[in-house]
Amino acid sequence: MRFFLTCLAADLRASLTEPGDILAQLGFFIMITALFVLAAGPESDRLALIGLAGLWMAALASMVPAFERLYEAEARSGWLDQLLVSPQPVWVFVLAKAAGYYISHAVPLLLASPLMMIWLTLPLALLPVVLASLGLGLAGLILLGALGAALTLGARRGAILAAILVLPLSVPLLIFGVLAGQAALSQAPVAPHLQLLAAAVLFLLVLMPLATGFALRTAAENG
């Protein structure tokens, strides 16, 4: 637990001292949403129907390109090699890194999402459901991204490669997340979708840190 907190604090400090990444990603998210509205047309009754899709697409598109750099600093500085020969379990580091990434990169998107909902003419009564589903979905996405980042360490075209790996795996998250929002829009029960989404995230929470730790070890061994 202490190791987890140490890693988390270090990661947060690193990303907060250089907020450029976070701001760029947030800007990307806002721009995609705005351009989505431009592409879909301003008629608000139609826009509200596909607004959820736009929100999720913008969130996915703004999260995925940055995954490649998740472990870049640690790998380059040799910190990762040190970790792998140390007795500390790698999966704890992976979890801490994912948690830090969630706080620094997903929370800003969640904070900006009410504004995006206004743009997309989604009723603000939907806010709790959108925050819950997007919050869970982004957690799952980051866990997948952690694996994608670890697998593509040292690859050519790492960014696009990580995206190609992560996006098909994120299909269930997207589906359950959007269904929850649509259920709320049509006043149907939301809970089953959110529960399935939570189940998928829990599954990833168990599987991904192990697989990612293994992938990091592979990357370090092969240079």
Added chain:
Amino acid sequence: MFDYLANPTRFMRLADYTVWPLRLIAAAGLLIGSWLGLASSPADYQQGDAVRLMYVHVPSAWLALSSYLMLGLASLFFIVWRHPLADIAARAIAPAGAGFAFLTLVTGALWGAPIWGTWWVWDGRLTSMLVLFFFFIGYLALANGFDRPERGARPAAILAMVGVLNLPIVKFSVDWWNTLHQPASILRSGGMAIDSAMLWPLFTMFAGLQAFFLLMVVQRMRLLLGQARLARLADQQEAS
């Protein structure tokens, strides 16, 4: 048996023997199956001649799915026993599997155009086959995404295993998504009992395509092993 086959030289020798039988079975299966499917089997009373696409479509879908499982299995062998031959097998299976997934989608679209009146529906099965195709693409991109090909072996194997674990969830989520949005396609539901006149061409084509699949895998494995040997020889030449 695996120990015995795990020696690349022995595998190569054995693989040499399998090539001709596989070629013969594949050619016979595909020729007889095509004749049965195109000429001797009846047209469907509702679908007409379009039903004949099924003789390619169904075996392809079957092969695409089973080859992803084989990919996962080969990857498991590679991760656990670290045997290079398992990686070679996985790398040989993946393009063939991707090809069959693609063939499934294309033949499905060709069949759907006259029967459903549309090339594509976001039906649960179509969507999960599409995602399966994406999984193959991801595997191939990762396995070949490094400057040294052997460096991509373990990441790709990890990806394939994660993919196998994830596939049921994808399948479930897509079905769930589909059932809420559109009623199940009438033509897909209620598995119609197939007449034996249509079952025989189906089985023959399946045997032929299966043999063709194995042939592609074996030939590609021989190619990859040969390339690896060639690279090793070139290295030795340079060193001396």
